[in-house]
Amino acid sequence: MDWQLSFVGLGLNGIQSLSNEALHVLEEADKIYIESYTNFLEPNLRKDLISQFKKPVKLLLREDLEQREDAFLSLCRSVRIALLVPGDPFIATTHVALRLSAIRKDIRVHVVHAPSILSVAPAITGLSAYRFGRTATVAFQRSKYCYDILSANLQISAHTLLLLDIDVASGRFLDINTAIDQLAGLENEYEEDVFTEKLLLFGLSRLGTRNAEVRIGSPAHISKLDWKTVGPPQSLIVCSELQAYEEESIQVLWGKQISR
Amino acid sequence: MDWQLSFVGLGLNGIQSLSNEALHVLEEADKIYIESYTNFLEPNLRKDLISQFKKPVKLLLREDLEQREDAFLSLCRSVRIALLVPGDPFIATTHVALRLSAIRKDIRVHVVHAPSILSVAPAITGLSAYRFGRTATVAFQRSKYCYDILSANLQISAHTLLLLDIDVASGRFLDINTAIDQLAGLENEYEEDVFTEKLLLFGLSRLGTRNAEVRIGSPAHISKLDWKTVGPPQSLIVCSELQAYEEESIQVLWGKQISR
Numbered sequence: 001m002d003w004q005l006s007f008v009g010l011g012l013n014g015i016q017s018l019s020n021e022a023l024h025v026l027e028e029a030d031k032i033y034i035e036s037y038t039n040f041l042e043p044n045l046r047k048d049l050i051s052q053f054k055k056p057v058k059l060l061l062r063e064d065l066e067q068r069e070d071a072f073l074s075l076c077r078s079v080r081i082a083l084l085v086p087g088d089p090f091i092a093t094t095h096v097a098l099r100l101s102a103i104r105k106d107i108r109v110h111v112v113h114a115p116s117i118l119s120v121a122p123a124i125t126g127l128s129a130y131r132f133g134r135t136a137t138v139a140f141q142r143s144k145y146c147y148d149i150l151s152a153n154l155q156i157s158a159h160t161l162l163l164l165d166i167d168v169a170s171g172r173f174l175d176i177n178t179a180i181d182q183l184a185g186l187e188n189e190y191e192e193d194v195f196t197e198k199l200l201l202f203g204l205s206r207l208g209t210r211n212a213e214v215r216i217g218s219p220a221h222i223s224k225l226d227w228k229t230v231g232p233p234q235s236l237i238v239c240s241e242l243q244a245y246e247e248e249s250i251q252v253l254w255g256k257q258i259s260r
Numbered sequence: 261m262d263w264q265l266s267f268v269g270l271g272l273n274g275i276q277s278l279s280n281e282a283l284h285v286l287e288e289a290d291k292i293y294i295e296s297y298t299n300f301l302e303p304n305l306r307k308d309l310i311s312q313f314k315k316p317v318k319l320l321l322r323e324d325l326e327q328r329e330d331a332f333l334s335l336c337r338s339v340r341i342a343l344l345v346p347g348d349p350f351i352a353t354t355h356v357a358l359r360l361s362a363i364r365k366d367i368r369v370h371v372v373h374a375p376s377i378l379s380v381a382p383a384i385t386g387l388s389a390y391r392f393g394r395t396a397t398v399a400f401q402r403s404k405y406c407y408d409i410l411s412a413n414l415q416i417s418a419h420t421l422l423l424l425d426i427d428v429a430s431g432r433f434l435d436i437n438t439a440i441d442q443l444a445g446l447e448n449e450y451e452e453d454v455f456t457e458k459l460l461l462f463g464l465s466r467l468g469t470r471n472a473e474v475r476i477g478s479p480a481h482i483s484k485l486d487w488k489t490v491g492p493p494q495s496l497i498v499c500s501e502l503q504a505y506e507e508e509s510i511q512v513l514w515g516k517q518i519s520r
Binding site: 104 | 350371388
């Protein structure tokens with residue numbers, strides 16, 4: 001295939017998620033980079049890639065793109081670069097921006113898709129993927145944005161996936177307890193009857209891996225678990241009213257009878 | 261791993277999309293089934309799987325599940341079955357139903373995730389994945405359902421992914437021209453100012469494969485292409501108002517200047 005920069009999705013489960021197509025691209029590449037600032041990496045990923053592909057594997061840092069993007073893209077003119085990114089490429093805006101810069105410089109861009117939390121979260125929980133509305137991030141810094149998205153989704157009977165912020169450089173992540181506190185605080189302040197104790201939530205961590213943690217219940221119930229000790233990445237699903245087949249799925253998968 | 265029935269996502273690109281994890285499961289399985297009634301299969305898939313894995317590969321038909329589900333699930337007690345399904349497993353409700361039946365019979369169920377149109381469609385088009393609302397299917401039989409979902413999404417400034425129906429048994433698929441006619445017909449009838457010529461659409465076929473076709477423009481512009489000859493599966497995206505970074509993406513990727 002004729003490409004100079006290939007964005008290769010790592011999915012949610014590290015090297016296990018790599019597809020045939022991804023392996024082929026990694027073999028063809030001269031150099032492999034791992035985007036290392038939007039998500040925490042598995043400890044052995046770089047070492048495993050070096051031993052499997054016998055070629056240089058480097059970490060791509062935030063400053064490589066923010067301050068030295070031109071240098072990185074110039075490199076793509078002389079060697080073929082496979083850039084591993086978490087999940088499915090181009091879901092995170094930072095990868096979209098790099099893609100656009102590359103295309104503007106006439107670098108031939110290629111993509112290998114991989115599982116994304118956008119389909120895995122519905123699949124795991126038993127909720128209908130078709131019934132999800134807009135997705136929002138709950139940021140470290142409290143903002144009404146996620147509350148407004150939740151409100152809009154509930155208005156049209158849509159579930160909401162809330163992704164919780166992480167800060168790879170400092171090793172911090174927003175845990176579910178803190179996110180629930182933040183949403184409850186927004187409810188106290190704005191009183192729009194959006195984030196209430198009546199809601200059914202899923203608390204999710206490390207989805208798609210063997211260490212995934214899934215809890216279902218009211219905000220108070222989900223908050224009983226100390227999510228700080230569970231580890232990132234974490235997310236929440238706020239359910240809108242459930243269809244009968246979703247209730248059935250939840251009952252079979254999670255043993256939870258939904259009272260109507 | 262300890263499982264009796266593994267749902268293995270085929271992604272959107274056949275055997276090329278299979279992950280390391282999927283290959284491992286297919287090796288461990290005693291028998292491989294391919295779910296063959298929710299999507300058209302690549303012509304060589306079964307033959308390729310037989311030659312790669314040297315074990316029986318069967319097609320799972322609709323009547324195998326609708327009339328002989330018990331027999332299929334009993335089989336999982338004596339041999340390990342890997343069931344290949346298109347996209348990411350458990351997005352289609354038919355696979356969710358089988359999963360629930362299996363769990364009710366104490367069959368140990370396992371899943372291998374794969375790329376889904378839910379993340380690939382935003383990634384390919386340059387639209388923000390976070391701004392998509394509820395997904396709907398446009399069925400052969402005209403129904404107001406998809407029009408109502410579109411209306412609800414537009415109300416909260418969300419894009420809409422519309423999946424177009426297929427009927428594998430008869431080889432029919434709903435093409436984009438017919439779907440647009442259907443939506444325009446609903447607009448004529450209900451006059452809720454939902455599906456109008458002002459909208460920006462993406463017409464998409466065979467997304468995630470090398471033969472993908474992407475068109476962007478007004479309903480009339482998209483309809484200029486004869487989608488019947490392009491082949492399935494097809495889908496539409498109806499854009500809500502675009503954010504600046506989405507306009508930029510669309511301009512770079514598709515050369516289309518958006519007038520405001």
